[in-house]
Amino acid sequence: MTLTLDRRLFLALAGAGAAALSACGGPTTTAGSVATPAADIDFSGVTPAASIDFWSNHPGKSQDVEKSIIDKFHAKYPDITVNLVTAGANYEDIAQKFQTAQAAKSGFPALVVLSDVWWFRYYLNESIIPLDSLVRQLGVKLDDFRTSLVDDYKYAGKQWALPYGRSTPLFYYNKDHFAAAGLPDRAPKTWQEFAGWAPKLKAASGAQYAFMHPALAGYAGWTLQNNLWGEGGGWSKDWDITCDSDASVAALQAAQDSVYKDGWAGVSSKESAGDFAAGLASATLSSTGSLIGILTSAKFNVGVGFLPGGSRAETGVCPTGGAGLGIPSGVSKEQQLAAAMFLQFMTEPENTxxxxxxxxxMPTRVSADMTAVLAATPQIKTAMDQLAVTRVQDNARVFLPGADQEMAKAAAKILTQQGDVKATMTELKATLQGIYTKDVKPRLKA
Structure with a gap:
């Protein structure tokens, strides 16, 4: 592929094809159908609904704080009831449930958690509404949101969601193990530096592994961008699929060597944050959303740091991620208005x-007073500081329908089956190229 477009310009040019929803798998786009440009929705004279459903997977084990914020909303708006619905254990579960509602054309929530790899398809499907008219009517202060986070949902000149559980991966390490190994109390600057530390950690700590790779089913395509970028590779560059480049193969070969050749790393079967907190490994990568859970569970001193770089880049190697909140198009204006009122409340500074x-x-609002939060949990500041050196995710991960799952399958071949890295990446490239050619390229205008 030689066509290169800015990722935000892509959606402005794409024409937003409407998508068919299959009976299994996530929402997909179907070539041949083109949606009309989204227009502002007129909410003048609309009375908010008395009851709405809010679908969440409670990211970062947030059910209790979500309930608390809902209780405060009820106190302020006693005429509107928000029903918190557990729509799944993760973002994929919500996608499946939302797809079922789309197929049945009923049972929609009024507000739904949308992950970084799913919300774009809902935009293409016309399954969510633009929030612009609601933002104006309610006086939502978009300029007080952290620019890089709110702008992730600005496409085709419209605002499609607001940031909610936004995160980056963090490097978590066991301070006690690092001290026992005579290592500095910090995250490694590069993966090469950590590879030099790993034997010392294994010898001094008694842990099974020096490092635990994140569970592959849990967003391997997200965290492995760090490894790829550090070596000058990536899943893609604009719309060119680059997962089989020499740089990308070298990065993933090093990851495989850490497990098999050098033997200092393991691969989590479920959740690396839990494995790390249990003391099975001296370090891991996990979302900032895992921070409080790790600090609560771990019986040792926990350190956090920026993601390591590689031989080609030591900074700008951390992807953003997480989820936003969107309003479905399949509910009434009354429910949409009530949902927008709760969305505004949910993302106010004190609630974020x-x-x-x-x-x-990460707090999504600039004006959020984090003084007390940082006094209690100073590690959160590392996540906030790392935001300044994050990098936009590769198009192949966030814009190709189903690509994240394909990346996870490829990572599993490499890290749990010791598959040939070059052959696996060549196969993945063909798969991703096929997704692009079928589901995306037909909507790009020259």
């Missing part, structure tokens, strides 16, 4: 600070 304190996710 409370959500951050309870989970470790």
């Amino acid at each position: 600070a409370a959500f951050s304190a309870a989970t470790g996710y």
Whole structure:
């Protein structure tokens, strides 16, 4: 592929094809159908609904703080009831449930958690509404949101969601193990530096592994961008699929060597944050949303740091991620208005600070007073500081339908089956190229 477009320009040019929803798998786009440009929705004279459903997977084990914020909303708006619905254990579960509602054309929530790899498809499907008219009517202060987070949902000249549980991966390490091994109390600057530390950690700590790779089913495509970028590779560059480049193969070969050749790393079967907190490994990568859970569970001193770089880049190697909140198009204006009122309340500065304190996710509002939060949990500041050196995710991960799952399958071949790295990446490239050619390229205008 030689066509290169800015990722935000892509959606402005794409024409937003409407998508068919299959009976299994996530929402997909179907070539041949083109949606009309989204227009502002007129909410003048609309009375908010008396009851709405809010679908969440409670990112970062946030159910309690979500309930608390809902209780405060009820106190302020006693005529509107928000029903918190557990729509799944993760973002994929919510996608499946939302797809079922789309197929049945009923049972929609009024507000739904949308992850970084799913919300774009809902935009293409016309399954969510633009929030612009609601933002104006309610006086939502978009300029007080952290620019890099709110702008992730600005496409085709419209605002499609607001940031909610936003995160980056963090490097978590066991300070006690590092001290026992005579290592500095910090995250490694590069993976090469950590590879030099790993034998010392294994010898001194008694842990099974020096490092635990994140569970592959849990967003391997997200965290492995760090490894790829550090070596000058990536899943893609604009719309060119680059997962089989020499740089990308070298990065993933090093990851495989850490497990098999050098033997200092393991691969989590479920959740690396839990494995790390249990003392099975001296270090891991996990979301900022895992921070509070790790600090609560671990029986040792926990350190956090920026993600390591590689031989080609030591900074700008951390992806953003997480989820936003969107309003479905399949509910009434009355429900949409009530949902927008709750969305505004949910993302107000004091509530985003409370959500951050309870989970470790980044506060999405600039004016959020984090003084008390940082006094209690100073590690959250590392996540906030790392935001300044994050990098936009590769198009192949966030814009190709189903690509994240394909990346996880490829990572499993490499890290749990010792598959040939070059052959696996060549196969993945063909798969991703096929997704692009079928589901995305037909919507790009020259």
